[in-house]
Amino acid sequence: MFKRVFQRSRRVKDEAESDDDTDPMVLKKKVEVKENSKVETDYTIHEVIGSGRFGEVCRCTEKATSKQFAAKYLKAGTEDERESVANEITIMKRLKHPRLLQLYDAYLFKDEYVLIVELITGGELFDRVIDENFDLTESKCEKFMTEICEGIEYIHSQNVLHLDLKPENILCLTPNGYRIKIIDFGLSRSNAANLRVMFGTPEFVSPEVLAFDPVGPPADMWSVGVICYVLLSGLSPFMGKRDADTYVNIARVNYSFNYSEFDEISTEAKDFVKQLLIKDPK
Missing domain, CATH: 1.10.510.10 (Transferase(Phosphotransferase) domain 1)
Structure with missing residues (x-):
């Protein structure tokens, strides 16, 4: 079975599933951090859907399009925290592929980053x-x-x-x-x-x-x-x-x-x- 795993030209996938699982707009969007700007200006924040070492993740809706995303809150109170989040944003901006979670927007207000990513x-x-x-x-x-x-x-x-x-x-x-x-x-x-x-x-x-x-x-x-x-x-x-x-x-x-x-x-x-x-x- 596993002989096909590394063969790029032959993909093993469920017939009911589509290749169009990532919005092309999301893949093409150029993201720049919006400094001194509140995420609530552009998004309606809903319930918490996850949490971890980084902070909380909430479901959110973009006001301009009514599309749903996830808002990932990251602490940035220290220089190390800011550098860590800045590195994560830089990496995600480079990685545009349907098999990877896509970054859609980013905000920095006071001591907190908010990353807007695909809702999975x-x-x-x-x-x-x-x-x-x-x-x-x-x-x-x-x-x-x-x-x-x-x-x-x-x-x-x-x-x-x-x-x-x-x-x-x-x-x-x-x-x-x-x-x-x-x-x-x-x-x-x-x-x-x-x-x-x-x-x-x-x-x-x-x-x-x-x-x-x-x-x-x-x-x-x-x-x-x-x-x-x-x-x-x-x-x-x-x-x-x-x-x-x-x-x-x-x-x-x-x-x-x-x-x-x-x-x-x-x-x-x-x-x-x-x-x-x-x-x-x-």
């Missing part, structure tokens, strides 16, 4: 993994992986590294479909020689990040391999009882397919994961 209502890919009523077969996994790899291929073609890929940062466009958007570019960086980072999510971080070695596209592809393992089995390949145990497993590339969840998984799918979970790829 299908839930996190993580929700599919833990949903006992959703039968996540190898065939369905392949469809998700094709979508994810298409997005990552584009990100890397723009000389950008995501650096925090995980099921929670992949949104499904619909509750039952396979089309996705990669989100959260808060930790993303422009790819550069000798780029080193010391952040990420423990279960999905690559060995070179742990070792504070230079990182490149293989760091993201390692995370893609972990995501694929999780989708195929519902298990996390490196997770230990503590983060320290998880880091040791990652550093030693200590994982296994010797679980009943892999009994019906093809050799080809396992090989796909193996080709991504490689330490010190050259």
